[in-house]
Amino acid sequence: MNETPPSLLGLTTYLMSKTGKAARGRLADRLAERGLRLWHMAVLAALTDFGPHVQRELAERLSIDRSDVVKIVDGLGAAGLVDRARDTADRRRVTVTVTPAGRELLERLKAEALAVQEDILAPLTARERAQLTALLLRVHDGALAGGQARAGR
Amino acid sequence: MNETPPSLLGLTTYLMSKTGKAARGRLADRLAERGLRLWHMAVLAALTDFGPHVQRELAERLSIDRSDVVKIVDGLGAAGLVDRARDTADRRRVTVTVTPAGRELLERLKAEALAVQEDILAPLTARERAQLTALLLRVHDGALAGGQARAGR
DNA sequence: CCCAATGATGGGTGTGCACCTACTAAAGGA
């Protein structure tokens, strides 16, 4: 009685959605334990990978509303994970930088994400996981470049 | 400036979440045009695949709260997509059945889902899509059987 | 020097989702 309807299981769309939701949910739970949300991690990752950003750039890169960036950076700042600094050249701009604490935390968060991943991808062999990642990566790139059309809403 | 942080792209978890969200979002948009939500489709699928259900069974199968089932079935009933009938043997129970209109609509919805899928999986060949589906299916089965732990919240 | 454009911010809105709590009707065992 707890089987999922085959009509849905036949849809790759459905499977992506369902497994993706599960993955996101579990990671979000872990983050919540530290008082963080997924966006916080995304911002830390962006800052670590690409260096300091002006808030506008963060909004652009992550496709979030700029007013929401403010709130996320607020949270990170309060936790000492990023530094905010007014741009001396253009004092309207605020440059956000990861602190060492932020970098360190990101490493831990990545480790947690890997743990969640380990759990979720348990049924697959290492080869298969690599395959899955490769396939999803291509889907991801294609989806971003092509259709676009805001995901949310 | 619009590249996604590699720290995230390296996580299969992230890719599943992101692509899954995109997929769900697009399908949800299509459904919304008909005044439906994803749960409506899921219920139609369950009823079509497994035959009539008592509401309790729907709740169990789809892992939704029973009070939410009521609302979903309400909507479907109002649209003439399902029939509600009190069980004569046990008059507490209400058996829900798909109507022909419901079956027909489900077919169309499945077609729409396939269209979305076609769009999203565009970068992949037919072989690769089959591979992806197979991999995700195993992940899905594993995730449900093993970890469980409600996805939401 | 004034004005339009830009960046950050605060505050607020609507939606979907998962959850929970009565309350009613009915069934079924002690």
Place this chain on the structure above:
DNA sequence: TCCTTTAGTAGGTGCACACCCATCATTGGG
């Protein structure tokens, strides 16, 4: 017959998310 359990229903809550608008400071062009 009484009492516990089960099914459905109504109504409401909290949260995360995506969006939007108004405001203020600042910049840079005309």
